[in-house]
Amino acid sequence: MTDKYAVIGNPIGHTKSPMIHGSFAEATGQDIDYQAIEGSLDRFSDDVHAFRKAGGRGMNVTAPFKLQAYALATERLERAELAGATNALKFEGDRIMADNFDGVGLTNDIQRNLGFLLKGSRMLVIGAGGAVRGALLPFLAQQPKLVVVANRTETKAIDLARQFAGHGDMQGCGYDDLAGERFDIVINGTSASLKGELPPLPAETLQGARLAYELAYGKGLTPFLRLAQNAGVPKLADGVGMLVEQAAEAFLWWRGVRPDTRAVIDRMTIPLV
Numbered sequence: 001m002t003d004k005y006a007v008i009g010n011p012i013g014h015t016k017s018p019m020i021h022g023s024f025a026e027a028t029g030q031d032i033d034y035q036a037i038e039g040s041l042d043r044f045s046d047d048v049h050a051f052r053k054a055g056g057r058g059m060n061v062t063a064p065f066k067l068q069a070y071a072l073a074t075e076r077l078e079r080a081e082l083a084g085a086t087n088a089l090k091f092e093g094d095r096i097m098a099d100n101f102d103g104v105g106l107t108n109d110i111q112r113n114l115g116f117l118l119k120g121s122r123m124l125v126i127g128a129g130g131a132v133r134g135a136l137l138p139f140l141a142q143q144p145k146l147v148v149v150a151n152r153t154e155t156k157a158i159d160l161a162r163q164f165a166g167h168g169d170m171q172g173c174g175y176d177d178l179a180g181e182r183f184d185i186v187i188n189g190t191s192a193s194l195k196g197e198l199p200p201l202p203a204e205t206l207q208g209a210r211l212a213y214e215l216a217y218g219k220g221l222t223p224f225l226r227l228a229q230n231a232g233v234p235k236l237a238d239g240v241g242m243l244v245e246q247a248a249e250a251f252l253w254w255r256g257v258r259p260d261t262r263a264v265i266d267r268m269t270i271p272l273v
């Protein structure tokens with residue numbers, strides 16, 4: 001029998017998840033049906049339970065439901081626990097299990113696809129919202145030399161650094177505090193790019209970096225990536241690889257089979273111009 005999966009969000013029209021999971025299923029010979037569901041803003045849990053009752057086996061969860069999905073779960077894996085948010089649910093009987101693959105997807109993309117090892121590197125992460133929170137534990141697990149989280153609202157960065165302190169060397173600060181600092185890898189996890197804006201980084205922050213990574217996908221050369229390009233950063237990337245890699249992790253969790261990601265990433269990549 002065909003097993004049912006879905007992505008739930010609102011709005012959901014833009015989602016690439018059915019295409020990605022459809023490609024994975026075809027390539028691995030898995031018999032699944034994967035749909036996009038527009039969740040109702042005030043009845044998210046009803047929508048999830050209705051899908052489960054109709055035979056749903058798992059769901060990806062996207063904005064604005066990642067916190068509600070976390071609250072709905074009966075079991076949470078550590079990554080979801082520390083992120084305080086979930087992007088994937090698995091249903092087994094009465095159990096609703098929650099995980100968060102955004103951070104591991106990003107880490108896999110940086111290391112396996114782009115070829116930059118996090119171990120021993122100096123990392124700067126810009127922003128302290130949900131996207132960054134989900135990435136920190138998988139980053140720290142790779143033993144970077146240092147992870148600095150810088151945010152417009154400095155207190156949020158400092159709180160995050162305090163919360164993750166037991167997992168590695170982390171610091172939180174405001175943008176002004178970055179003056180004179182140098183990093184190997186700089187990741188923009190703010191939503192500024194979605195509005196065509198640029199976090200006010202000191203001019204020299206990107207100089208000497210080897211990789212600049214924009215979590216947003218499909219926005220071309222964003223103000224952040226343009227700044228990196230002008231600073232001479234040799235490798236620029238957007239979040240397409242992260243999107244496909246987190247989907248592959250969810251697919252593995254649900255189906256016990258790891259799909260190959262390369263072909264799907266290549267097909268979805270939009271040139272950074």
Ligand code: ATR
Binds near residue numbers: 128153154189
């Ligand atoms: P998400 O879940 O996508 O991370 P979020 O939790 O709303 O979204 O977080 C958005 C992040 O982008 C925050 O770090 C926010 O900074 P503040 O905490 O100071 O609000 C950051 N951000 C959004 N617009 C920005 C801008 N124009 N310049 C700098 N930072 C911005």
